[in-house]
Amino acid sequence: MLGPMEASRRKIEETVLANTFTGAFTLVQDERGTARLEIDVKVPGGGSYRLLVVAESDYPSSMPEVYVIQPLVLRDAHGRELLSISPSHQMHLLKPNSRFIRLCHYKPEAWHPNVTLYKVVLKCLIWLVAYENHLQSGRPITDYLGT
Amino acid sequence: MDLSRQLPSAGIGGELLLRTQGVPARHRLEFDPQSGELRLRPRADAAQATNPDTTYVDQIASDGFA
Numbered sequence: 001m002l003g004p005m006e007a008s009r010r011k012i013e014e015t016v017l018a019n020t021f022t023g024a025f026t027l028v029q030d031e032r033g034t035a036r037l038e039i040d041v042k043v044p045g046g047g048s049y050r051l052l053v054v055a056e057s058d059y060p061s062s063m064p065e066v067y068v069i070q071p072l073v074l075r076d077a078h079g080r081e082l083l084s085i086s087p088s089h090q091m092h093l094l095k096p097n098s099r100f101i102r103l104c105h106y107k108p109e110a111w112h113p114n115v116t117l118y119k120v121v122l123k124c125l126i127w128l129v130a131y132e133n134h135l136q137s138g139r140p141i142t143d144y145l146g147t
Numbered sequence: 148m149d150l151s152r153q154l155p156s157a158g159i160g161g162e163l164l165l166r167t168q169g170v171p172a173r174h175r176l177e178f179d180p181q182s183g184e185l186r187l188r189p190r191a192d193a194a195q196a197t198n199p200d201t202t203y204v205d206q207i208a209s210d211g212f213a
Contacts, residue, residue: 020180044159044184092212104213119207122178125185126208133160144163145212
């Protein structure tokens with residue numbers, strides 16, 4: 001049974017994702033209407049990551065939450081686990097759940113129901129690029145993404 | 148002062164650094180659906196993009212992170 005994310009919206013989300021992340025994602029929706037997107041992304045010349053995007057039942061009115069679920073442990077340039085230093089403005093990390101770091105992506109004032117999960121994923125891919133550059137340079141992620 | 152001569156410029160990270168320093172973007176940031184990766188394209192070549200499914204990510208990158 002589909003929840004508040006209407007079937008037509010879900011079709012759009014799946015079509016856009018399938019055109020660009022073919023075979024690299026799953027999108028499921030539970031009986032309460034919460035949608036969970038798991039998607040594999042790659043940083044150019046760098047690592048591979050799996051993101052979990054959780055869109056609550058009031059999506060797309062509300063912003064989805066994005067977690068990095070693989071690799072399970074990510075560290076900063078100083079060797080500290082990102083989970084242990086979250087939330088962190090300098091690293092653009094929000095308060096995590098118990099296991100996974102949660103990425104900042106859209107500002108609330110920039111969020112609009114027309115923004116798709118695809119664009120959220122691209123934004124998080126940019127975060128991952130900034131993260132890998134942070135590992136090499138030691139610069140905070142805000143240096144790459146702004147404050 | 149030409150910041151682009153003083154800051155690291157290699158790759159997407161270098162481009163992002165320059166942008167946060169206020170240096171005008173020299174490349175267009177794109178997502179290539181075939182490779183599944185972000186890439187940079189010199190602005191002068193942007194009109195020659197051949198894949199109609201390419202997504203231009205500049206706006207997504209520049210509208211800020213929470």
